[in-house]
Amino acid sequence: MAQKQMVSFKLNGSDVDVAVEARELLIHTLRERLQHTGPHIGCETSHCGACTVDLDGMSVKSCTVLTVQCDGSEMMTIEGFAKGGDLHVLQEAFTQEHALQCGYCTPGMITRAYRLLKENPNPSEEEIRYGMAGNLCRCTGYQNIVKAVQYAAAKMAAKSA
Amino acid sequence: MIPREFQYHAPKTLPDALGLLHQFGDEAKVLAGGHSLLPMMKLRFAQPAHLVDLGKIAELRGIREDGGTIGIGAMTTESDLIASRLLQERCPLLVEGARQISDPQVRYKGTIGGDIAHGDPGNDHPALALALGASFVLRGASGERVVSADGFFRGTYDTLLEPGEIITEIRIPTPANGTGWCYAKLKRKTGDFATAAAAVTIRMHGDKVADVAIALTNVGATALEAKAAEAALRGKTFDAAAIDEAVRLAMSICDPVADLRGDPEYKTAMAGEMTRTALRSAHSRAAR
Numbered sequence: 001m002a003q004k005q006m007v008s009f010k011l012n013g014s015d016v017d018v019a020v021e022a023r024e025l026l027i028h029t030l031r032e033r034l035q036h037t038g039p040h041i042g043c044e045t046s047h048c049g050a051c052t053v054d055l056d057g058m059s060v061k062s063c064t065v066l067t068v069q070c071d072g073s074e075m076m077t078i079e080g081f082a083k084g085g086d087l088h089v090l091q092e093a094f095t096q097e098h099a100l101q102c103g104y105c106t107p108g109m110i111t112r113a114y115r116l117l118k119e120n121p122n123p124s125e126e127e128i129r130y131g132m133a134g135n136l137c138r139c140t141g142y143q144n145i146v147k148a149v150q151y152a153a154a155k156m157a158a159k160s161a
Numbered sequence: 162m163i164p165r166e167f168q169y170h171a172p173k174t175l176p177d178a179l180g181l182l183h184q185f186g187d188e189a190k191v192l193a194g195g196h197s198l199l200p201m202m203k204l205r206f207a208q209p210a211h212l213v214d215l216g217k218i219a220e221l222r223g224i225r226e227d228g229g230t231i232g233i234g235a236m237t238t239e240s241d242l243i244a245s246r247l248l249q250e251r252c253p254l255l256v257e258g259a260r261q262i263s264d265p266q267v268r269y270k271g272t273i274g275g276d277i278a279h280g281d282p283g284n285d286h287p288a289l290a291l292a293l294g295a296s297f298v299l300r301g302a303s304g305e306r307v308v309s310a311d312g313f314f315r316g317t318y319d320t321l322l323e324p325g326e327i328i329t330e331i332r333i334p335t336p337a338n339g340t341g342w343c344y345a346k347l348k349r350k351t352g353d354f355a356t357a358a359a360a361v362t363i364r365m366h367g368d369k370v371a372d373v374a375i376a377l378t379n380v381g382a383t384a385l386e387a388k389a390a391e392a393a394l395r396g397k398t399f400d401a402a403a404i405d406e407a408v409r410l411a412m413s414i415c416d417p418v419a420d421l422r423g424d425p426e427y428k429t430a431m432a433g434e435m436t437r438t439a440l441r442s443a444h445s446r447a448a449r
Contacts, residue, residue: 002166022169046200058269068169133351134264
């Protein structure tokens with residue numbers, strides 16, 4: 001039986017402790033141990049971004065991070081977006097702009113878009129496409145995803161105005 | 162999908178890290194950003210018994226300029242490079258290059274030192290380092306040495322790094338004011354490795370080329386500096402004939418593998434196109 005080590009971090013605002021082998025990937029810890037099945041496994045090659053989480057202020061592919069690297073970290077998954085039953089503006093945007101079909105890429109898309117808009121609150125279409133290049137979608141052709149990010153950006157700007 | 166079992170170490174200081182690498186020898190691999198190594202471990206192409214994570218060693222990150230030399234800590238991430246005001250103003254080639262590496266998530270984790278040390282001919286920083294005349298500070302248990310990027314890359318996954326040695330810093334002579342630059346990278350899709358890419362810096366004296374550097378990505382077992390092409394341009398008028406000759410000479414050193422990005426003839430032709438694009442663009446950005 002392989003050695004396990006204790007790893008503690010904040011997940012969507014709550015403290016979490018897990019005992020994991022060094023080789024356990026963050027995506028598996030989130031999905032299997034912590035029942036946070038929002039982040040998805042969409043490939044085996046670190047390309048698709050369906051597993052994207054927000055880790056210590058960075059968009060990160062959780063399939064390419066070891067859980068043991070996350071001791072003391074703060075992370076957010078799609079589960080942490082809605083508050084008190086109210087959708088986050090990005091979730092509302094993806095609904096309003098029909099930016100999902102099967103929904104498999106959507107948690108990763110929204111989680112990445114969240115950080116993108118913090119990096120750049122008023123992105124051009126080109127900047128959105130460049131800034132979301134780590135998230136692949138097989139259904140939508142990306143057009144409505146771009147519109148959803150623009151919708152969210154506008155709404156967030158209006159709120160802070 | 163799941164790596165083999167290993168022991169994970171996260172030393173807080175450089176001496177501790179070097180001590181661990183010395184202790185475990187070839188059973189240990191260094192973990193930097195992890196976005197080359199972990200995918201290999203998930204496929205079990207790499208199965209180190211020990212992983213030494215450099216992520217907690219603060220002195221390995223940072224960008225500074227000191228008396229005409231830019232020093233970049235090896236654990237500085239691609240996104241740190243892109244955000245650096247210093248680099249945007251004093252070494253924009255590096256920023257343009259980093260922006261074309263992979264995707265935003267990978268750039269949050271991927272490091273300049275890891276990109277260089279891995280020895281993957283598809284990585285972009287080796288050609289950028291060659292074009293900038295960079296050198297690398299290497300530290301091992303027995304001490305420190307500084308080696309030029311020129312000659313550091315020996316073959317695929319093969320560099321001058323000795324067992325137990327890590328890159329701690331990348332040093333770049335600050336490009337002179339008025340130096341033109343361009344990294345032209347052809348890829349099949351966003352985030353892909355280069356089908357072919359060219360890194361160029363150029364200094365002009367009127368319409369004559371005072372100095373030029375040309376380095377190519379992913380058209381050989383390592384990044385390649387196109388020295389004959391450089392020599393053919395130096396002192397010459399920068400006109401169509403000179404560009405054509407430089408492109409021809411750059412293509413002549415290419416030796417790409419055939420793969421899904423193309424056959425050797427196609428990749429070589431594309432290296433020529435990227436060299437042409439990069440030369441023209443760098444020239445347009447250079448002061449006369």
